[in-house]
């Protein structure tokens with residue numbers, strides 16, 4: 105029996121854990137009390153992850169879809185050879201631009217897969233590279249590129265030293281933080297109020313976070329108006345820090361003039377917040393010694409997500425809070441992703457547009473919302489094949505039915521995933537990966553937003569089922585069969601021709617070794633490298649906080665200034681003003697609810713995470729329920745202009761009148777039996793993929809704030825008469841043969 109210090113790669117918190125390993129199996133997980141950032145914190149998902157590794161529904165062999173829709177085991181060579189042959193035919197007939205790649209959220213902690221899939225898309229020179237960012241955070245990537253010169257330059261809130269945290273559309277107590285890897289985030293926020301500071305949470309729901317602090321309810325999608333109201337007040341009352349602004353940024357006059365004539369009555373109507381309250385909030389924020397305005401999913405899944413993010417960043421700059429202790433700070437990564445994406449030619453915006461809808465590229469990718477039309481629309485560049493890694497896009501993207509139909513109609517669909525999901529049940533092949541702890545890992549993405557700069561690189565601590573493989577290796581094996589190297593690195597294709605293919609760990613190690621803390625290949629004796637970190641067997645800390653006063657080094661623009669003059673947002677503002685948001689037929693605005701014991705659409709198959717009163721239900725304010733004659737527990741039909749679903753309603757004043765909240769990603773119909781049995785319905789059945797209804801600037805999906813009507817559900821037809829549930833994938837008994845349950 106041995107204990108190994110590892111880090112959890114399920115969510116961005118990337119907590120330190122200690123695993124007890126016995127007979128090549130993790131028998132226990134506990135929080136790592138000595139971890140510099142998570143300091144002894146871990147959530148139930150992290151502790152219970154070994155259950156996933158031994159889940160009987162986990163795939164342990166490559167699976168091939170049969171004509172009747174079921175899956176059967178197949179050998180790796182047979183699968184890879186067939187995939188290679190079919191891919192070659194497609195490339196020969198339609199070009200590499202007809203082949204696509206799909207990258208899901210779980211890649212964020214699987215750098216090998218992440219870099220290899222991105223490399224594959226680059227080598228294929230395809231526009232069909234779709235990522236979870238386009239259903240999450242594309243607005244961030246765009247604004248960062250425009251303002252700071254790189255998609256991945258993302259300042260984050262310094263909770264440890266702030267006097268005022270304004271949290272808009274984020275629920276860190278449940279999500280454990282996103283684009284902010286703070287560690288023990290709940291405690292870090294409670295500390296703010298304990299030392300006399302303030303935390304204001306702007307959210308249509310009195311969330312687990314809002315309950316602990318000052319809650320300011322807002323109508324879904326009202327954030328862009330709130331930001332306009334805040335910035336307008338700052339400008340109107342002269343609260344901006346001009347001197348600091350001019351020192352840090354160009355385009356100051358543009359940004360401030362933009363909001364000069366904002367109508368505060370309209371702000372009140374669109375947010376549901378009294379104009380005087382908005383003004384007071386602006387004064388308090390601007391007047392605080394240090395403050396940060398931080399927004400996440402609640403602010404990034406609306407139709408004006410990019411404009412919202414732009415305004416947030418302007419407010420942080422205008423109040424002097426960028427790059428100062430307690431404000432928004434720049435990360436201090438060991439592997440400089442910004443530099444890396446620059447070298448690989450990855451970072452950028454609007455260097456090309458999508459073929460059918462003409463949506464601007466973001467960090468080299470196209471949005472999932474456009475995918476069904478890219479598959480259905482004939483012509484040069486039509487998408488005919490997809491390679492997806494760790495994504496359940498059919499479940500998590502807009503218009504789930506259109507997504508499923510698109511995946512089903514491909515000539516070739518290969519998915520790398522440990523489960524048969526709602527997405528890859530349409531695949532020709534599903535190829536099983538080595539999962540977390542069965543592969544080595546360095547959290548290359550989240551180390552860019554670590555509040556406590558530290559590095560931890562772990563090797564595989566268990567070997568996993570005998571017939572699963574590293575995702576990156578599977579991708580590389582496929583690429584080999586069509587003569588490409590899955591890399592965008594200069595010279596990679598040439599090297600491939602003489603048989604040299606470098607593993608992704610080498611690249612990450614290289615950037616670490618030449619980075620700020622690297623060993624410079626021996627020149628810096630105390631510097632770090634992959635080898636040194638693995639040998640160390642635990643994290644190494646570099647400082648207690650991220651440095652401030654570093655803006656000149658962090659900005660990628662030549663003049664080293666934040667570029668606030670972005671005329672595109674003047675256009676967006678005009679579009680916003682002209683838009684009428686009220687839809688009398690669908691008067692309630694729906695928003696998503698993320699749960700403590702889920703990770704997006706997966707982990708619903710872990711029995712121990714599904715216990716208790718968990719269910720998929722609509723949360724509705726008593727006033728709205730009374731108006732509709734709905735009692736708590738009634739089955740209701742939720743209808744948007746694009747779809748309808750049925751779930752029970754919970755009547756609760758936890759949600760603001762006029763808004764309704766629904767769990768995301770239930771209603772499973774895949775090969776995960778426990779998840780299927782949990783029932784519920786799919787939020788994204790209600791969500792449009794119309795290109796006119798996504799965030800125009802970034803292509804990000806519109807998910808929160810959609811208008812819906814809610815009525816008592818018509819009595820359900822007799823299940824036998826209706827034919828029962830037919831869509832569930834039958835998993836052959838062979839799938840379940842793994843370690844014990």
Ligand SMILES: Nc1nc2c(c(=O)[nH]1)N[C@H]1C(S)=C(S)[C@@H](COP(=O)(O)OP(=O)(O)OC[C@H]3O[C@@H](n4cnc5c(=O)[nH]c(N)nc54)[C@H](O)[C@@H]3O)O[C@H]1N2
Pocket residue numbers: 115116209240272273274275276278279280281282306307308309311322323324325326327400401402403406695696697698699700701702703704808809
């Ligand atoms: N336990 C758990 N943790 C997770 C995940 C998970 O599924 N489960 N997923 C991970 C992922 S991929 C991400 S991106 C992060 C997300 O991290 P967060 O963004 O912190 O998490 P969400 O729960 O999506 O928070 C969004 C909040 O916005 C509110 N909201 C919805 N619509 C609006 C709106 O229009 N305006 C405002 N102001 N608020 C609104 C919601 O009520 C919710 O409280 O969480 C990560 N961590």
Ligand SMILES: Nc1nc2c(c(=O)[nH]1)N[C@H]1C(S)=C(S)[C@@H](COP(=O)(O)OP(=O)(O)OC[C@H]3O[C@@H](n4cnc5c(=O)[nH]c(N)nc54)[C@H](O)[C@@H]3O)O[C@H]1N2
Pocket residue numbers: 207208209210214236239240401493494495496497500501520521522523525537538539540575696698703704705706768769787788807
């Ligand atoms: N309604 C609504 N929709 C949303 C959101 C919302 O708030 N509301 N949030 C959005 C957000 S923030 C995100 S990030 C997206 C997420 O969208 P996706 O990335 O499509 O969804 P996930 O459920 O995270 O999918 C992860 C997949 O990875 C697989 N997986 C896990 N580990 C591994 C591994 O090691 N290797 C491989 N190959 N596969 C693995 C899992 O089985 C699962 O199928 O959803 C978005 N969709």
Ligand code: SF4
Pocket residue numbers: 112113114115116117118119145146147148149150151280
């Ligand atoms: S909070 Fe996130 S990283 Fe930490 S243990 Fe839970 S799932 Fe893992």
Ligand SMILES: [Mo]
Pocket residue numbers: 209240
């Ligand atoms: Mo996400």
